[in-house]
Amino acid sequence: MEKIKEDVIVLGGGMAGLRAAVAAAEYNKNISVGVVSKLYPLRSHSVSAEGGTSAVLNPKDSFDLHAYDTIKGSDYLADQDAVEEFVRLVPEQIYTTDHWGCPWSRNPDGTISQRDFGALSFPRATFAADKTGFHVMQTLFSRALRYENIHFYNEYFATSMFLDNGRMNSLTTINLRTGDFVVFQSKAFIFAAGGAGRLYQFSTYAHSVSGDGDAIAYRAGIPLKDMEFIQFHPTGLVPSGILITEGARADGGYLLNGENKRFMQAYAPNKLEKASRDVVSRAIMWEIEAGRGVKGEYGDMEYVWLDLRHMADVLDERLPMITEIAKKFNGIDAHTELIPVHPATHYTMGGIDSNVRTTTDYSGIFAAGENACVSIHGANRLGSNSTNECLALGNVAGVSAAKYAMEHDIPDLVVSNVENEEKRIWDDLLKRNGGENVAKIREDLRINMDKNVGIFRDENGLNTSLKNIKQLKERYNNISIQDKSSTFNMELEWALEVGFMLDIAEVITTGALLRKESRGAHYRKDYPNRDDENYLKHTIATYTKDGPRITYKPVVITKWQPTVRTY
Numbered sequence: 281m282e283k284i285k286e287d288v289i290v291l292g293g294g295m296a297g298l299r300a301a302v303a304a305a306e307y308n309k310n311i312s313v314g315v316v317s318k319l320y321p322l323r324s325h326s327v328s329a330e331g332g333t334s335a336v337l338n339p340k341d342s343f344d345l346h347a348y349d350t351i352k353g354s355d356y357l358a359d360q361d362a363v364e365e366f367v368r369l370v371p372e373q374i375y376t377t378d379h380w381g382c383p384w385s386r387n388p389d390g391t392i393s394q395r396d397f398g399a400l401s402f403p404r405a406t407f408a409a410d411k412t413g414f415h416v417m418q419t420l421f422s423r424a425l426r427y428e429n430i431h432f433y434n435e436y437f438a439t440s441m442f443l444d445n446g447r448m449n450s451l452t453t454i455n456l457r458t459g460d461f462v463v464f465q466s467k468a469f470i471f472a473a474g475g476a477g478r479l480y481q482f483s484t485y486a487h488s489v490s491g492d493g494d495a496i497a498y499r500a501g502i503p504l505k506d507m508e509f510i511q512f513h514p515t516g517l518v519p520s521g522i523l524i525t526e527g528a529r530a531d532g533g534y535l536l537n538g539e540n541k542r543f544m545q546a547y548a549p550n551k552l553e554k555a556s557r558d559v560v561s562r563a564i565m566w567e568i569e570a571g572r573g574v575k576g577e578y579g580d581m582e583y584v585w586l587d588l589r590h591m592a593d594v595l596d597e598r599l600p601m602i603t604e605i606a607k608k609f610n611g612i613d614a615h616t617e618l619i620p621v622h623p624a625t626h627y628t629m630g631g632i633d634s635n636v637r638t639t640t641d642y643s644g645i646f647a648a649g650e651n652a653c654v655s656i657h658g659a660n661r662l663g664s665n666s667t668n669e670c671l672a673l674g675n676v677a678g679v680s681a682a683k684y685a686m687e688h689d690i691p692d693l694v695v696s697n698v699e700n701e702e703k704r705i706w707d708d709l710l711k712r713n714g715g716e717n718v719a720k721i722r723e724d725l726r727i728n729m730d731k732n733v734g735i736f737r738d739e740n741g742l743n744t745s746l747k748n749i750k751q752l753k754e755r756y757n758n759i760s761i762q763d764k765s766s767t768f769n770m771e772l773e774w775a776l777e778v779g780f781m782l783d784i785a786e787v788i789t790t791g792a793l794l795r796k797e798s799r800g801a802h803y804r805k806d807y808p809n810r811d812d813e814n815y816l817k818h819t820i821a822t823y824t825k826d827g828p829r830i831t832y833k834p835v836v837i838t839k840w841q842p843t844v845r846t847y
Contacts, residue, residue, distance in 0.1 A: 281460075283464075287311040287466060288469075289470070292472035292649070293315050296670035299373075299648075299670060302430070303682070305424075310429070311682055313430045321417070325489050332407040333374065334346060349399060352845055354659055355660055357835055359835060360837055362635060366673070369675075382415055397530045398662065399554070399557075409597075409601070411601050436454070443502075447643050447645075459769060470677045472648050477489050480625035484626045485626070498821070506818055507631075507821060508789075509660070510628060512734070514564055515529070517609060525601075537585075556660055561735055578620050588615075599614075627650065636654050638652065710764065724752060729788075739806055750786075759775060787821045816835050817835060819832060
């Protein structure tokens with residue numbers, strides 16, 4: 281096996297990972313930073329972010345308003361001390377990326393433009409047309425290439441991490457281009473590997489988003505927090521699931537049911553289509569369940585309409601990618617035609633148990649972006665509150681990791697761990713010759729999650745999901761990998777991803793089953809009310825060989841007491 285040592289290793293080449301790498305490299309140009317990613321960085325899912333990045337830039341706005349919107353949106357499950365600190369970190373990142381060349385959209389007077397977004401009390405979503413993620417990623421990657429102490433390990437697939445005495449000892453990977461087994465060691469380690477949304481079938485995510493970072497941490501013994509909270513974006517394009525940005529509704533788009541009537545008045549009379557994502561997603565599903573959905577030429581899925589026709593004069597300027605997507609994938613001219621949409625899996629509120637300083641309970645291990653759960657999103661993330669987290673807390677993680685690396689050495693490698701992992705992959709997984717197909721297991725898992733652990737949940741469905749996942753795990757032990765080659769063995773990669781996905785699906789379902797209330801994106805039809813007396817607490821999932829062990833920890837309340845959430 282090949283061994284590579286860096287002072288700081290970042291797992292993930294998306295927005296949080298690149299921001300962390302740049303911050304670490306800038307903090308001390310004498311430390312080495314390795315970015316380990318299964319993709320070329322500009323293929324990371326971060327480039328798909330569309331609508332905006334919330335930041336307090338306008339003197340009429342305030343940090344308290346941004347914090348309150350975030351906490352209310354979280355259905356009061358966010359840790360309020362973390363939110364208050366987080367919102368103050370964001371503006372600097374907007375100006376920093378602006379100075380680095382990010383083409384933020386501008387007002388006529390030259391100031392950075394901001395738009396309204398769902399559940400915001402002030403239009404604070406900074407944007408670059410509807411290609412925010414693309415432009416921020418281009419900016420960060422270009423910046424990272426300037427530093428000789430940042431080393432990219434692109435197309436290295438991480439398979440496991442091992443701890444020793446509470447520290448990261450090794451990260452095992454497969455160099456996809458050669459098939460070589462490569463072990464990384466470092467003084468400090470940052471998890472920034474993104475979410476787990478491709479556990480679901482109808483999703484806005486890239487297919488690469490398979491929960492690798494969460495699963496690697498979980499298997500290593502690092503707890504995951506609040507994984508039952510999965511966000512569904514109201515407007516996934518039917519039938520592909522491609523994201524139609526919230527900016528489309530924030531800029532004035534309407535939702536129409538099968539009777540061509542706007543319906544959000546019945547669900548969010550004050551904010552209408554600009555209510556929080558969980559509220560709008562449930563409203564769409566209730567319309568469909570009531571028989572007011574649309575059945576048409578886009579397959580078996582029922583949907584509603586997004587109407588942008590009354591905004592035709594601004595679409596090309598403010599929503600150019602949306603108009604292009606509607607035309608390219610559905611043959612629809614958004615200037616004159618309605619767009620079919622349905623809620624789609626969009627974000628993982630849960631992740632590695634960490635805090636606003638990005639530290640975990642493990643020395644030298646940090647987490648940032650969607651891979652982390654701080655918690656600033658609680659039970660429901662507000663739109664435009666993810667890219668800002670990647671920038672602000674990615675920066676914090678990079679600086680923190682650099683400081684740690686300056687004070688510590690790389691530990692001695694525990695060789696037996698990595699040898700056992702190498703044998704698990706090459707002598708077990710790759711040589712399995714059973715009757716089960718990896719792709720079929722993956723598809724059955726996604727169907728199960730959509731059906732039983734979706735927008736609406738209940739005890740019967742969740743128990744069914746757990747039963748199905750256990751059966752899928754048994755089937756997984758009997759898979760067959762036909763491709764035995766070394767170079768870009770994608771079938772082996774998919775097999776490893778499906779193993780990760782099965783573990784994370786079990787954590788999500790178990791947490792959802794035990795949380796007998798409705799809060800944010802977690803809606804139980806059999807427990808339709810929020811229960812602060814029993815469930816104003818974070819779910820902590822710790823790995824055992826028999827499944828997740830669930831414990832809880834309190835939510836931090838500073839000055840906003842939980843109240844009824846209305847929009």
